[in-house]
Amino acid sequence: MAAYRTLRAITADDAYANLALAEQTAGLSARDAAFATELVAGSCRALGLYDAIIASAGGRPLRTLQPAVVDLLRLGAHQLLELRVPSHAAVAATVDLARVVLSQRVTGVVNAILRKISALDADAWAARLRRERTDADALLARHPQWIIDAYADLLPGSEIPALLAANNEPPIPHLVVRPGLAEVSELGGRPLRWSPFGATASGNPADLAAVNQGRAGVxxxxxxxxxxxxxxxxxxxxxxxxxxxxxxxxxxxxxxxxxxxxxxxxxxxxxxxxxxxxxxxxxxxxxxxxxxxxxxxxxxxxxxxxxxxxxxxxxxxxxxxxxxxxxxxxxxxxxxxxxxxxxxxxxxxxxxxxxxxxxxxxxxxxxxxxxxxxxxxxxxxxxxxxxxxxxxxxxxxxxxxxxxxxxxxxxxxxxxxxxxxxxxxxxx
Known part of the structure; x- marks a missing residue:
C-alpha cells in the first residue's frame, strides 16, 4: 500500500520519489520500509521498460487502462522480473491490492496481465522486446534514448554502459556538516573521498544527533x-x-x-x-x-x-x-x-x-x-x-x-x- 500510494503520487501528481516515500513509509518497520523503497525505486527506474512489457503482455496500449491500474501492474512487474518474490505471491498480492485500492472490477485484468508477464523471465522478455520494438535496448538499459544520446555527446562510447549501470544503482547517502556547528567525526560512516565536510551514512541519518539538531544534513x-x-x-x-x-x-x-x-x-x-x-x-x-x-x-x-x-x-x-x-x-x-x-x-x-x-x-x-x-x-x-x-x-x-x-x-x-x-x- 505504501509503495502504491507513493507511485501514484509520483505519476499522477509529479511528486518527488524520495519525499513521497518518506511520508508513506513513516511508521513502517525497517524491513517493510526497505521493501517499499525498492518497489518504488525499482519501478521508477524501469518504468519505460515495464510499460512496454505491460503493453505487450496485455496486447493493448497503456492508454486503454486506468492510470492507477498501470501503476499496480508496474509494481507487480517489478516483483516478477527483478525481485525474488515467488510469482504466485507477486500476482496474488497485486490483485488483492487492486481490490482494496480500486475495485473488484479491475482484478481480472490485473490478474490476466500479470500472469502473462510471469510466463517469461527477464531474459525472455528482453528477447521479445527486441523483436517488437526499435527502442528496446534503451528501455532495457532503463533510460530514454534521448538521455543516452546526451551522455554519448560527452563521454566515450565505452563508458556509457558503466554510466547507465551506475544510474540504476541506489546511491550511498552522503552526509555533510554545517561548518562551525558540527565535526565530521560526529557523522559516523567513512569520510568522503574529496569533500572535507562529509561522510557516508552508516544508518538512518535522522538517528544522528547532528542531523536531528540541524547541525548536519544529507x-x-x-x-x-x-x-x-x-x-x-x-x-x-x-x-x-x-x-x-x-x-x-x-x-x-x-x-x-x-x-x-x-x-x-x-x-x-x-x-x-x-x-x-x-x-x-x-x-x-x-x-x-x-x-x-x-x-x-x-x-x-x-x-x-x-x-x-x-x-x-x-x-x-x-x-x-x-x-x-x-x-x-x-x-x-x-x-x-x-x-x-x-x-x-x-x-x-x-x-x-x-x-x-x-x-x-x-x-x-x-x-x-x-x-x-x-x-x-x-x-x-x-x-x-x-x-x-x-x-x-x-x-x-x-x-x-x-x-x-x-x-x-x-x-x-x-x-x-x-x-x-x-x-x-x-x-x-
Missing part, C-alpha cells in the same frame, strides 16, 4: 564539492550570494564557510515554501547569521556589483541525479530544455550582474547536458572562465575543458557540472 558529495570550490578561488572581500538556494543544502555549507572568512551569506529562493526550507537549513547559525529572502533571481532584489562570491545552482533537467531521483528520467522530455535553457541564460546574466568587479561566480547544474552547461557559460559576457578542475586538483578524470564535470561511474557522485567565472573590471 547532501551528495558532488554538491558539497561545487559549493566548496567557490570558496577556494581568490575573490575580493564582501558578502556572498546563493541565487537559487532551495532547498538549502549548498547554502548551509556556504553560510558556515562565509562566516569563517568574516563574511555573510544572502540566500535567495523564488518559491516562498522553498525559501522556508532554506531558512530551516540555516537556522542553527547565530546572529548575525545568513539572510534568507524569497526573491526572483532573474529580477534581483539587490543592487548590482554587490557580491564577492555568487553561487548559481541553476534549475535544470536533473539528468545527473538519476540515481537519487529515478523517476526524473521518464518525467523529463527534450522539450523541457527549450524552457529551462533560456532561464539558465537569464539567471547567469543576473548572477554576473550581482557580482562585484573581480568577484567569482560559480555556475552549477546537476545535469551534464551540453545545452544546460558549457553552451550557457560560453554565451555569457563580461567574465573570464577560470580553470575549475585546477581548483580541486585531487579529483581524477573530472576535467571537461575548463569546467569540472563529475560522473556517477567515475566519482560515485551526481553528475555535477561546475564553471567558475571571474567578473571583469569595468572598462574606462
Amino acid at each position: 547532501q551528495d558529495e558532488g554538491s558539497q564539492l561545487v559549493a566548496w570550490a567557490l570558496t577556494l578561488v581568490e575573490a575580493p572581500a564582501g558578502p556572498w550570494l546563493d541565487l537559487c538556494a532551495g532547498p538549502g543544502g549548498k547554502a548551509a555549507l556556504l553560510a558556515g564557510l562565509a562566516r569563517d572568512k568574516g563574511e555573510r551569506l544572502v540566500a535567495s529562493e523564488l518559491q516562498p515554501h522553498r525559501a522556508a526550507l532554506v531558512g530551516r537549513a540555516l537556522a542553527r547559525y547565530d546572529e548575525p547569521g545568513p539572510i534568507v529572502i524569497a526573491a526572483d533571481g532573474a529580477r534581483p532584489a539587490w543592487p548590482a556589483n554587490r557580491f564577492a562570491r555568487v553561487l548559481l545552482d541553476a534549475p535544470c533537467t536533473g539528468l545527473g541525479a538519476l540515481r537519487r531521483r529515478p523517476e526524473a528520467r521518464w518525467r523529463r522530455k527534450p522539450a523541457d530544455l527549450d524552457v529551462l535553457v533560456p532561464l539558465q541564460h537569464e539567471l547567469l546574466a543576473s548572477a554576473i550582474n550581482a557580482a562585484a568587479p573581480g568577484g567569482v561566480i560559480a555556475y552549477a547544474t546537476c545535469s551534464p547536458h551540453r545545452r544546460e552547461t558549457s553552451e550557457v557559460v560560453e554565451a555569457a559576457t563580461g567574465v573570464e572562465i577560470l580553470d575549475a578542475p585546477a581548483v580541486l586538483p585531487s579529483i581524477p578524470d573530472a576535467g571537461r575543458g575548463p569546467y569540472l564535470q563529475l560522473w556517477p561511474h567515475r566519482h560515485g557522485t551526481d553528475a555535477m557540472f561546475l564553471a567558475l567565472l571571474r567578473k571583469a573590471a569595468p572598462t574606462q
Whole structure:
C-alpha cells in the first residue's frame, strides 16, 4: 500500500520519489520500509521498460487502462522480473491490492496481465522486446534514448554502459556538516573521498544527533564539492550570494564557510515554501547569521556589483541525479530544455550582474547536458572562465575543458557540472 500510494503520487501528481516515500513509509518497520523503497525505486527506474512489457503482455496500449491500474501492474512487474518474490505471491498480492485500492472490477485484468508477464523471465522478455520494438535496448538499459544520446555527446562510447549501470544503482547517502556547528567525526560512516565536510551514512541519518539538531544534513558529495570550490578561488572581500538556494543544502555549507572568512551569506529562493526550507537549513547559525529572502533571481532584489562570491545552482533537467531521483528520467522530455535553457541564460546574466568587479561566480547544474552547461557559460559576457578542475586538483578524470564535470561511474557522485567565472573590471 505504501509503495502504491507513493507511485501514484509520483505519476499522477509529479511528486518527488524520495519525499513521497518518506511520508508513506513513516511508521513502517525497517524491513517493510526497505521493501517499499525498492518497489518504488525499482519501478521508477524501469518504468519505460515495464510499460512496454505491460503493453505487450496485455496486447493493448497503456492508454486503454486506468492510470492507477498501470501503476499496480508496474509494481507487480517489478516483483516478477527483478525481485525474488515467488510469482504466485507477486500476482496474488497485486490483485488483492487492486481490490482494496480500486475495485473488484479491475482484478481480472490485473490478474490476466500479470500472469502473462510471469510466463517469461527477464531474459525472455528482453528477447521479445527486441523483436517488437526499435527502442528496446534503451528501455532495457532503463533510460530514454534521448538521455543516452546526451551522455554519448560527452563521454566515450565505452563508458556509457558503466554510466547507465551506475544510474540504476541506489546511491550511498552522503552526509555533510554545517561548518562551525558540527565535526565530521560526529557523522559516523567513512569520510568522503574529496569533500572535507562529509561522510557516508552508516544508518538512518535522522538517528544522528547532528542531523536531528540541524547541525548536519544529507547532501551528495558532488554538491558539497561545487559549493566548496567557490570558496577556494581568490575573490575580493564582501558578502556572498546563493541565487537559487532551495532547498538549502549548498547554502548551509556556504553560510558556515562565509562566516569563517568574516563574511555573510544572502540566500535567495523564488518559491516562498522553498525559501522556508532554506531558512530551516540555516537556522542553527547565530546572529548575525545568513539572510534568507524569497526573491526572483532573474529580477534581483539587490543592487548590482554587490557580491564577492555568487553561487548559481541553476534549475535544470536533473539528468545527473538519476540515481537519487529515478523517476526524473521518464518525467523529463527534450522539450523541457527549450524552457529551462533560456532561464539558465537569464539567471547567469543576473548572477554576473550581482557580482562585484573581480568577484567569482560559480555556475552549477546537476545535469551534464551540453545545452544546460558549457553552451550557457560560453554565451555569457563580461567574465573570464577560470580553470575549475585546477581548483580541486585531487579529483581524477573530472576535467571537461575548463569546467569540472563529475560522473556517477567515475566519482560515485551526481553528475555535477561546475564553471567558475571571474567578473571583469569595468572598462574606462
